[in-house]
Amino acid sequence: MAEQPDAQQPLTERVVIVTGGAGFVGSHLVDRLVERGDRVVVVDNVVTGTWDNLAHLGDRIERVEADVSQGLALDTLGDRTPDTVYGVCHLASPASPPAYLALPVETLMVGSEGTRHALEVARQRGARFLLASTSEIYGDPEVHPQPETYLGNVNAIGPRGCYDEAKRFAEAMTMAYARTHGVSVRIARLFNTYGPRLRAEDGRVVSNLLTQAMENRPMSIYGDGTQTRSFGYVDDTVDGLLRLLDSDVQMPVNLGTPTEFSILELVEAVRQVTGTTAEVVHLELPTDDPTQRQPDIGRAKELLGWKPEVTLIDGLHRYADWLSAQTA
Amino acid sequence: MAEQPDAQQPLTERVVIVTGGAGFVGSHLVDRLVERGDRVVVVDNVVTGTWDNLAHLGDRIERVEADVSQGLALDTLGDRTPDTVYGVCHLASPASPPAYLALPVETLMVGSEGTRHALEVARQRGARFLLASTSEIYGDPEVHPQPETYLGNVNAIGPRGCYDEAKRFAEAMTMAYARTHGVSVRIARLFNTYGPRLRAEDGRVVSNLLTQAMENRPMSIYGDGTQTRSFGYVDDTVDGLLRLLDSDVQMPVNLGTPTEFSILELVEAVRQVTGTTAEVVHLELPTDDPTQRQPDIGRAKELLGWKPEVTLIDGLHRYADWLSAQTA
Numbered sequence: 001m002a003e004q005p006d007a008q009q010p011l012t013e014r015v016v017i018v019t020g021g022a023g024f025v026g027s028h029l030v031d032r033l034v035e036r037g038d039r040v041v042v043v044d045n046v047v048t049g050t051w052d053n054l055a056h057l058g059d060r061i062e063r064v065e066a067d068v069s070q071g072l073a074l075d076t077l078g079d080r081t082p083d084t085v086y087g088v089c090h091l092a093s094p095a096s097p098p099a100y101l102a103l104p105v106e107t108l109m110v111g112s113e114g115t116r117h118a119l120e121v122a123r124q125r126g127a128r129f130l131l132a133s134t135s136e137i138y139g140d141p142e143v144h145p146q147p148e149t150y151l152g153n154v155n156a157i158g159p160r161g162c163y164d165e166a167k168r169f170a171e172a173m174t175m176a177y178a179r180t181h182g183v184s185v186r187i188a189r190l191f192n193t194y195g196p197r198l199r200a201e202d203g204r205v206v207s208n209l210l211t212q213a214m215e216n217r218p219m220s221i222y223g224d225g226t227q228t229r230s231f232g233y234v235d236d237t238v239d240g241l242l243r244l245l246d247s248d249v250q251m252p253v254n255l256g257t258p259t260e261f262s263i264l265e266l267v268e269a270v271r272q273v274t275g276t277t278a279e280v281v282h283l284e285l286p287t288d289d290p291t292q293r294q295p296d297i298g299r300a301k302e303l304l305g306w307k308p309e310v311t312l313i314d315g316l317h318r319y320a321d322w323l324s325a326q327t328a
Numbered sequence: 329m330a331e332q333p334d335a336q337q338p339l340t341e342r343v344v345i346v347t348g349g350a351g352f353v354g355s356h357l358v359d360r361l362v363e364r365g366d367r368v369v370v371v372d373n374v375v376t377g378t379w380d381n382l383a384h385l386g387d388r389i390e391r392v393e394a395d396v397s398q399g400l401a402l403d404t405l406g407d408r409t410p411d412t413v414y415g416v417c418h419l420a421s422p423a424s425p426p427a428y429l430a431l432p433v434e435t436l437m438v439g440s441e442g443t444r445h446a447l448e449v450a451r452q453r454g455a456r457f458l459l460a461s462t463s464e465i466y467g468d469p470e471v472h473p474q475p476e477t478y479l480g481n482v483n484a485i486g487p488r489g490c491y492d493e494a495k496r497f498a499e500a501m502t503m504a505y506a507r508t509h510g511v512s513v514r515i516a517r518l519f520n521t522y523g524p525r526l527r528a529e530d531g532r533v534v535s536n537l538l539t540q541a542m543e544n545r546p547m548s549i550y551g552d553g554t555q556t557r558s559f560g561y562v563d564d565t566v567d568g569l570l571r572l573l574d575s576d577v578q579m580p581v582n583l584g585t586p587t588e589f590s591i592l593e594l595v596e597a598v599r600q601v602t603g604t605t606a607e608v609v610h611l612e613l614p615t616d617d618p619t620q621r622q623p624d625i626g627r628a629k630e631l632l633g634w635k636p637e638v639t640l641i642d643g644l645h646r647y648a649d650w651l652s653a654q655t656a
Contacts, residue, residue: 159507
């Protein structure tokens with residue numbers, strides 16, 4: 001049967017397990033893995049993700065609807081999972097503040113038990129492990145821009161602590177598996193990311209403002225809008241994730257856009273892209289909202305040859321197109 | 329049967345569950361709870377603790393040998409556990425660097441799942457929850473002394489990250505249960521503690537130096553010995569824990585001795601107490617060893633009326649007596 005290689009089937013097919021693969025960033029990663037010929041097993045409990053994000057892939061992927069916090073037994077990963085696995089990518093987690101603030105215990109659990117279960121699969125199958133960590137582990141940083149060596153300024157007992165500490169813990173657990181069990185690990189620290197499949201109602205600043213502008217509703221800004229963020233287009237983020245997965249870089253790597261915009265500047269870009277005449281309304285700044293966040297991406301440039309390519313205006317256009325298509 | 333109150337049995341007997349109750353600090357807490365007439369259920373997997381620490385209490389306590397990371401089902405807590413529980417005190421964790429560096433995954437698990445299981449019991453039985461957290465959540469602090477509002481300087485991916493992040497996570501989970509489930513929580517941040525039942529081979533600086541001095545062996549110092557610590561005698565620590573448990577203080581409270589000693593000064597105190605002529609040998613400083621650690625105990629003083637009472641020399645004498653009795 002294998003004598004005549006199927007032209008559709010690469011000879012060196014690799015298997016990659018993606019937890020949270022039905023989510024925003026996860027589904028783009030799955031797309032790219034499938035595109036390059038990998039076999040992908042997606043594990044998701046679709047609490048904040050949706051299988052709709054992967055509908056276009058049909059039966060080209062394996063879908064497992066399961067909560068990785070409750071366990072990730074190899075024998076439940078579906079019949080397409082072979083003995084050897086190339087990579088386990090752990091992206092499962094609520095990631096927008098409204099989502100994790102509504103699910104604090106679950107968010108902590110997917111960072112702790114979820115990460116451990118994913119690491120266990122990597123250990124058992126000799127796979128490399130990729131953790132999707134976050135710039136939130138830097139908290140409200142006192143160093144700008146933030147290099148990977150910055151230890152952070154996180155309020156563990158604040159409302160956002162459930163997300164930030166879950167990810168810090170996930171990094172510590174990842175390193176414990178590397179040190180104790182020799183698992184080959186990669187840690188990506190993702191800064192703000194936006195693009196298609198970031199749900200209109202997700203609650204992150206780009207989706208909020210763009211959706212409001214497209215509907216000509218007042219654009220809501222938390223605080224005075226002078227706080228800055230870097231906004232990374234999802235294609236760039238996923239490109240970085242793939243480079244990291246395939247690399248031998250076993251230290252944390254920031255993936256983000258070093259160009260810093262204030263929220264007020266983002267509003268101007270949104271106005272330019274949408275042509276909206278909507279006004280701005282100022283809402284109360286949430287507790288522990290970081291005032292500034294900007295990645296130092298020297299490590300990603302040097303070790304992965306990676307840098308973001310998509311400009312904010314270009315990315316907003318592409319995202320706006322997707323949002324329009326959703327409501328059309 | 330209850331018409332004639334038993335003189336041995338207080339009328340207002342309270343039930344307290346202590347995880348890690350067979351450990352160093354835990355067993356002293358159990359002593360005090362029993363002394364004042366509480367009924368105590370001790371849960372311990374005796375990985376770093378030992379039932380010997382509680383042998384003198386005979387059948388006055390309930391012992392459950394179980395790993396709280398694997399679950400803490402109410403129906404496994406023994407037949408003496410009644411419907412209502414006054415407090416759940418979560419002290420289970422490896423706590424000395426050699427122990428947690430040898431058990432990094434287990435240390436992370438008892439901070440995450442162990443804490444969640446203990447919180448679940450508190451939630452289900454309407455009990456107050458006390459977390460034994462640590463000054464290690466401040467990492468290598470850049471603020472001196474450390475108030476509870478200091479956010480810390482912890483290296484999540486360093487070797488010590490398994491302990492520090494486990495405790496930071498435990499605090500975040502504790503707050504998530506307070507916010508989500510209304511559990512009444514208390515968080516004690518314990519600084520260096522020493523005293524009887526701190527095993528000679530525990531690996532912490534006071535036990536190391538005192539044991540070496542008593543055996544007239546060279547006293548090992550990591551680095552140049554100028555790094556400072558505060559050393560709290562266990563009776564003081566446990567007095568603080570009890571005050572916090574009984575209080576309505578739902579914010580973290582430092583429990584430690586604000587008097588700062590360098591390791592070299594500790595060596596002098598050990599020489600004074602033991603009369604040793606042993607020399608000092610300098611060993612390599614471990615990764616991420618904090619250079620300074622000193623509690624601001626303003627909150628404990630103000631809200632709990634607590635301050636440490638036992639001097640270093642007095643405490644070392646008492647601890648040395650216990651160590652002598654162990655080897656006698």
